[in-house]
Amino acid sequence: MTETISDPIDTKQGLVTKQSLLDAAEALIAERGVAGASLRAITTRAGTNLAAANYHFGSKQALARAVIARHLQPINSERLRLLDEAEAASGDAGPSLETLVGIFVGPVVRFGRELPDGGRHFAQICGRAMTQPDPMLRESLLGELAEAIRRFRAAFSRALPELSPEELLWRIQFMVGTMAHTIAGSQMIEAVHGDELDTRDLDSLVDRLVRFLCGGLSAPMEVSQS
Amino acid sequence: MTETISDPIDTKQGLVTKQSLLDAAEALIAERGVAGASLRAITTRAGTNLAAANYHFGSKQALARAVIARHLQPINSERLRLLDEAEAASGDAGPSLETLVGIFVGPVVRFGRELPDGGRHFAQICGRAMTQPDPMLRESLLGELAEAIRRFRAAFSRALPELSPEELLWRIQFMVGTMAHTIAGSQMIEAVHGDELDTRDLDSLVDRLVRFLCGGLSAPMEVSQS
DNA sequence: GCTTGAATCAAACGTTCGTTTGAATTGTAC
DNA sequence: GTACAATTCAAACGAACGTTTGATTCAAGC
Structure with a gap:
């Protein structure tokens, strides 16, 4: 218990x-x-x-901040390490879009699995903290995330050269939102879709997420007539 | 004040x-x-x-529920009305993906603008309520949303016939998450990107969101080698 | 003008909260 | 064993909370 x-x-x-x-x-x-x-x-x-x-x-707030920092710091370090690695291996062209998205999404899911409860608790807190009213907690999370976003923004910019800087920022924002809501909302997903979706199969979840995000990030600016 | x-x-x-x-x-x-x-x-x-x-x-909880229901009910009615209209106009093939996404995303933004504060407050509450710990509030929101999701699931299934039912459900889930996080997270967006992004231009925001979501929803199952 | 029910009001209820205090206990080094 | 600092403990603090109460005020209907 x-x-x-x-x-x-x-x-x-x-x-x-x-x-x-x-x-x-x-x-x-x-x-x-x-x-x-x-x-x-x-x-x-x-x-x-x-x-x-x-x-x-x-204080209670410091305890809450410590809860977030305990796991988030290693996750972001891992993210940046993988990004360094991919950029070194890819040469001048830079890593592919799929690689970048996988690096951004993967660690938060994979790290979660190593935790005793499968990382659900921590993921839920993180996903919620981004839109939380408490400014202290929010900034504690965003402070950790800011550098990663800056680094990934440059990398995505090379992988998606046809996008304007503003459009790229928005799409990164959408990507963060999709990820945050996915890891935060298992309760909601189960409530809506009942037993139709397996929220425990993290491997295929990452695959689905990467597919979706790659499609969204690389969407053409002009809507095609299909 | x-x-x-x-x-x-x-x-x-x-x-x-x-x-x-x-x-x-x-x-x-x-x-x-x-x-x-x-x-x-x-x-x-x-x-x-x-x-x-x-x-x-x-009670306080009943007041909070009333705050959500006051605007959400009309929004969902509008969504379903537009869906009926589009299905009637499109014949057997069904509405296009862009049409469906626009109908799903549009009303929540457009309705918001008619509110005195531009709908920011209400949107923020809604986006947060989906992943909120309070079960009562969450279910109050999901109860309203469930029918719309069911209806749109069938419509999206026709527009995206190549997707398995499971994959489609996940992608709809991602779409809801992106939308929720976008309308809930203006504070976070401004904190991260400072003055680079204009969170007030709702029209172009809807356009960007629709583009991103259409790309994600229609992403191929096999990652293409670009 | 009187009655009636809805609405407003000041005041208090009991509970729970985060935090603090000072004594008791524990582990460690001499 | 003695001294000392780190930790644990029971107890209490004041503040803030949601809710309730009973009297008071208000707007109509007759």
Whole structure:
């Protein structure tokens, strides 16, 4: 029902408490939102004292920020690493559109799978945080994402030379939105489509997402008469 | 700073209060989220007594639901009406992909513009509500949207016969996500791209969105070697 | 003008929240 | 064992919340 502290190698005593708090906060924030996840519920689930949250993180907001930063930072590092790699391998022409989209979408899904809950909680929080009213949380997420967007914008610009800078920015925006909503909205997808869609098969989901996004990003400016 | 009650034709006394509450709630919920918009802040902004919210709507949640339903119902009616019209005009082949996407995306943007604030508040609430933790609010929105999705699914199926039912459902899901995130995320877009993008030009935004979505929806299943 | 029901109002209800406090406990180094 | 700092703990704080209450005001109908 609740997290179990598996490792007996609790060298520093405070570390397991901190970890338990992050785990519990991640699950409860994903389930009920930041405002709906009270510190009392979080600390109870973590098996710690109520005051532990403020002792280790200073405030509830700082705890929420830590929940996001814990996983997002490695994801963005991975994204930028893969981008460097692809650009080095592709020479002057730059990586293909499919490659770029795969790099942008892949890590957030793949990283998620390594998490104990399949990354659902974290993905849900991230997808929501982008449009969240709380400015602190939003900027905490966008701060991490801004550099990646800047880098990818240049890369996409080479892969899609026929697009004006403004149109390209909008399309990147659409891409981010599609991704965010997809990883945030499994609850909604299941509610609408019932058992018709398998939201657990992440591999084919990434494939579908990449196909869709490549089509959208490379759509012609003039609507063709089919 | 706050809403002014313009019409002197307040025939029934309770109506202006109800309207003021809906307006104030819409603005504050868009700005701070459902949990962050307290009844005290809403009633103060509306210029009514604190008890008026519970008197007229029963509870805070019912007020939030009313905020969504007030505009969403007409939007979906308009969507379905346009779909009927297009299907009647297109004969056996059915409406084109561009037509369908335009019908799906257009009303939510165009309706928004008729609202006093340009529909930003309402759009923001709607886009957020899809991935919101509160199940009541989410289902209130999805209940309205479900029939439209069912109808459009059949229409898209005719326009995109080469797609498997499963792939089509996912792509519709991506489309809804792109749209929701676009109308919900103006704050985020401005934060990331600063003054580079004009989020107020709704006409060209709809055009860009339709182009992107048509490209994504009609993307080939096999990635082409360009 | 009196009655009636709807609407408004000030005030308070009880609960829950994030945070703080100060004592108790634990782990660690000498 | 003693000293010291890090951590845990029970308890309480004040503030803000949604909701309820009972009196008061208002607009009509007769």
